[in-house]
Amino acid sequence: MKAFAQLIKALDSTNKTNQKVAALANYFKTAADSDKVWTIALLSHRRPKRPVNTTLLRLWATELANIPAWLFEESYHIVGDLAETIALVLPHPKGSTEMSLTKVVNEIAALSSQSEHIKKATILERWDQFNYYERFVYNKIITGGFRIGVSQKLMTRALGQATGIDTDELAFKLMGNWDPKTISFEELIIAPSEAAAVSRPYPFFLAHAVEGKVEELGDISQYSFEHKWDGIRAQVIFRAGTHFVWSRGEELVTDKYPEFDELLELIPDGTVLDGEIVCFPNGQIGDFNMLQTRIGRKNISKKLLETHPVILIAYDLLEWDGKDLRDTPFEQRRKLLDKLVKSKGENSPLYLSSTMNFKNWEEAAAERERSREKRSEGLMIKRKDSHYGVGRKRGEWFKWKVDPFTIDAVLTYAMRGHGRRANLFTDYTFALWHEGALVTFAKAYSGLTDAELKEVDSWIKKNTLERFGPVRSVKPEHVFEIAFEGIAASKRHKSGVATRFPRIHRWRKDKKPDQANSLEDLKALIPE
Amino acid sequence: MPLLVFNKNGIYCPQADVYLDAWRKVPKCIVTHGHSDHARYGHGQYITHKTNIPIIKHRLGKLQVQGLDWNETLLVNGVKFSLHPAGHIPGSAQVRVEYKGEVWVFTGDYKLQDDGLCVPFEPVKCHTFITECTFGLPAFSWEPQQEVFNEIDSWWAANRSNDVTSLLFGYSLGKAQRILKNVNADIGPIYVHKTIYDLNKAMAKDFDLPEFTLLDTSIDKAELKGSLIVAPPGVQNAAWIRKIGAQTTAAASGWMTFRGARRRRALDKGFVLSDHADWQDLLTAVKATGCQQVIATHGYTEIFSRYLREELGLDAKTEATAYEAETIDQTQETA
CATH class of the missing domain: 3.60.15.10 (Ribonuclease Z/Hydroxyacylglutathione hydrolase-like)
Known part of the structure; x- marks a missing residue:
């Protein structure tokens, strides 16, 4: 645990990527093999099952720190991170321990089945043996969400430096369904077994947003166009007589979408499809709000399958006849894919994202304008000769989204942010006019520059009306233009409207609050 | 009343x-x-x-x-x-x-x-x-001052051995003199920003500070390599800072208790010194x-x-x- 906490401290002590990579590579060269596996797992968001809920953790930390509960909560709201708050308020440790990371993680995993009494005794004992960084790391492992500025890409670079293995190959090895409890470093990194490879998806290839003028992409005949569907990016894998559905968050979601079970009989073994899962009620694409219902559900009832069915809109073929097609040009992959999907008939849950060619950019722009009626977010632009790369590479695939919806709303509530924005009021609630009153319609966290954030933060601190724990209501004085991608009627929202990806477009310092839009203006944007 | x-x-x-x-x-x-x-x-x-x-x-x-x-x-x-x-x-x-x-x-x-x-x-x-x-x-709970300065010393020494300049930000009145007074001046040369230099000259006769040099534009970049520069926080984004070559930045402040505060300011390192x-x-x-x-x-x-x-x-x-x-x-x- 000491070495791992030291690593986290080292990663935390620099903003420079090269130094982070060096610190990680150094760790991977010197740490015990099992600790390395757990380090890779934790930094790629794999963690043992949470053995206690955060309510109990807070309670125990409060007891050990000998402070009232309200004071712990106030501290938490200001620090903005639970693991960090607990590490900070606890009294200095009385002991120390040489336990390895693996031992600590195994102990956490084993706690799940223990009594609350034993859980508490164990966690309190560790708290009293760990220094600040060990406590912080320990709390992070328990509570999850290990975000410390180390991306998967950075980690694979470090692993590459430490082992001499190609980083693309490492990225492939690290995807998929491996279990840090049972796999060895040798199996995972050095020589992965065939069995694990069966379920393993390819790293997703991502598109860049079009920057500047779209014409600058050059000769339009080099590009293939598709609509950009707004669902969940997914790979569906058919290997060894079974199938796997992976979402882009590297989550195995096969059980959540039983619709695709029937594809097993239609698609030959040794096939990997890349596409978008979308809701498809009544034979047309539903909004993302509907898909949310499916994403959140653990038990997929028969009724849900009827009201919220899903389909896969396939747009790429990554493996065919057991062969990796990623180095085959896109145009050829699509020919194979089109043939495969078209042969499956009308009633399967497999659809095709049709490709389009345009003679000039004006035609393409006109099609982009039709995106909303086609229930897409805009256009995808892919080079016909593009390979299927790893991650986000420049110059191959582009997304050309439609301009977002925008509306002018009034800032009404603010809350302190988390992480990098801890102790700054950066999480805002916005409202629109309805019958002379302001009605909340969206929350937004992003879109302002750091300088603007500071300015708003300082204004909020001086113009607070009421405090509700971490939330402050503020004078309805400032108008912001809020942009969002999608809009749908919703019974779950007070305003009756759900918006997708709301964010601050700009601060309308030129507008007075009574010049903000009304709820009726917003509702008028909902598609028929 | x-x-x-x-x-x-x-x-x-x-x-x-x-x-x-x-x-x-x-x-x-x-x-x-x-x-x-x-x-x-x-x-x-x-x-x-x-x-x-x-x-x-x-x-x-x-x-x-x-x-x-x-x-x-x-x-x-x-x-x-x-x-x-x-x-x-x-x-x-x-x-x-x-x-x-x-x-x-x-x-x-x-x-x-x-x-x-x-x-x-x-x-x-x-x-x-x-x-x-x-x-x-x-x-907020401060470590003993000596522990914090041990950390600062080893940070500076490590940077110096890599030919990297250490930039440490702290308020010019109080914090800067506290740093100068307690840092291990045997590690290398110390430069101070003009605001701090002038304050030191105005007040520091009585404080027995180690030797420090005024940081000005006439100093050769190569000379600064591996040195410690103490400067007020306001200059973090000043143009001259980019010109001094390989560097690592840190702040000495009680606020450095919060990881978020350090990350927001895009500093490499934070020392909790208040x-x-x-x-x-x-x-x-x-x-x-x-x-x-x-x-x-x-x-x-x-x-x-x-x-x-x-x-x-x-x-x-x-x-x-x-x-x-x-x-x-x-x-x-x-x-």
């Missing part, structure tokens, strides 16, 4: 017609220390500890000022004023105010840790204690006065005073002042 009241100009003693750390121009003002939110421009007469006189004159120019020694009594219309060490920065004082047996103490800013630079904090018995609580949250009292020291200071009434002026005032009321049974409240409080991101020279 209370002995001290809070009005639009500052903390006021009506009986003596004297202000303490006024934030607007007043005829007569006792100033606790030289930071700009406490020592404002434009008062008719300044009364402060002798150590502060060169500092305040350096910052505010010519002014009419009366210097006091520690514990020296100033009698104004029956009210006894005296200054007592606050340990915040050189010259920083608490103001004791006594009238007809009633005693109030105003702390200005203070810390209990002995920083080896200024006269350490001395508790003063009183009935009413007007206290800052910049770090009035249990999340010239204010941490949570436990604030409680220690309150208890040491034996007071019944507490007024919290700046910092996490609501939280701190609620704790004093509910857990310690004190009559605690807050008063709004113009002293800088929620200042994580503040880069100007105050606090």
Whole structure:
């Protein structure tokens, strides 16, 4: 645990990527093999099952720190991170321990089945043996969400430096369904077994947003166009007589979408499809709000399958006849894919994202304008000769989204942010006019520059009306233009409207609050 | 009428017609220390500890000022004023105010840790204690100063061995001198930003600081390699910083307790080194006065005073002042 906490401290002590990579590579060269596996797992968001809920953790930390509960909560709201708050308020440790990371993680995993009494005794004992960084790391492992500025890409670079293995190959090895409890470093990194490879998806290839003028992409005949569907990016894998559905968050979601079970009989073994899962009620694409219902559900009832069915809109073929097609040009992959999907008939849950060619950019722009009626977010632009790369590479695939919806709303509530924005009021609630009153319609966290954030933060601190724990209501004085991608009627929202990806477009310092839009203006944007 | 009241100009003693750390121009003002939110421009007469006189004159120019020694009594219309060490920065004082047996103490800013630079904090018995609580949250707990400087020394030494320049940001008045006084000057050459250089020249005769050089544009980049540069936080994004070559940046501040505060400022490293009292020291200071009434002026005032009321049974409240409080991101020279 000491070495791992030291690593986290080292990663935390620099903003420079090269130094982070060096610190990680150094760790991977010197740490015990099992600790390395757990380090890779934790930094790629794999963690043992949470053995206690955060309510109990807070309670125990409060007891050990000998402070009232309200004071712990106030501290938490200001620090903005639970693991960090607990590490900070606890009294200095009385002991120390040489336990390895693996031992600590195994102990956490084993706690799940223990009594609350034993859980508490164990966690309190560790708290009293760990220094600040060990406590912080320990709390992070328990509570999850290990975000410390180390991306998967950075980690694979470090692993590459430490082992001499190609980083693309490492990225492939690290995807998929491996279990840090049972796999060895040798199996995972050095020589992965065939069995694990069966379920393993390819790293997703991502598109860049079009920057500047779209014409600058050059000769339009080099590009293939598709609509950009707004669902969940997914790979569906058919290997060894079974199938796997992976979402882009590297989550195995096969059980959540039983619709695709029937594809097993239609698609030959040794096939990997890349596409978008979308809701498809009544034979047309539903909004993302509907898909949310499916994403959140653990038990997929028969009724849900009827009201919220899903389909896969396939747009790429990554493996065919057991062969990796990623180095085959896109145009050829699509020919194979089109043939495969078209042969499956009308009633399967497999659809095709049709490709389009345009003679000039004006035609393409006109099609982009039709995106909303086609229930897409805009256009995808892919080079016909593009390979299927790893991650986000420049110059191959582009997304050309439609301009977002925008509306002018009034800032009404603010809350302190988390992480990098801890102790700054950066999480805002916005409202629109309805019958002379302001009605909340969206929350937004992003879109302002750091300088603007500071300015708003300082204004909020001086113009607070009421405090509700971490939330402050503020004078309805400032108008912001809020942009969002999608809009749908919703019974779950007070305003009756759900918006997708709301964010601050700009601060309308030129507008007075009574010049903000009304709820009726917003509702008028909902598609028929 | 209370002995001290809070009005639009500052903390006021009506009986003596004297202000303490006024934030607007007043005829007569006792100033606790030289930071700009406490020592404002434009008062008719300044009364402060002798150590502060060169500092305040350096910052505010010519002014009419009366210097006091520690514990020296100033009698104004029956009210006894005296200054007592606050340990915040050189010259920083608490103001004791006594009238007809009633005693109030105003702390200005203070810390209990002995920083080896200024006269350490001395508790003063009183009935009413007007206290800052910049770090009035249990999340703030300072390590012993030597441990922090061991960390700073090893950071600098490691950077130096990699030919990287160490840029350490800290307030020019107080923090900078504390760093100079305590860092291991044998590691390499030390450069200071002009603001700090000038302050050092104005005040530092008495403080036995190690050798430092003024950082100016005529210095060759190669010369700076591996050195320590101490600069105020406001210059973090200044153009000259990009020109000094391979560097790593750090800040020395109590706010560096929060990972978020450091990340937001895009610093490589944060050292938790504060010239204010941490949570436990604030409680220690309150208890040491034996007071019944507490007024919290700046910092996490609501939280701190609620704790004093509910857990310690004190009559605690807050008063709004113009002293800088929620200042994580503040880069100007105050606090």
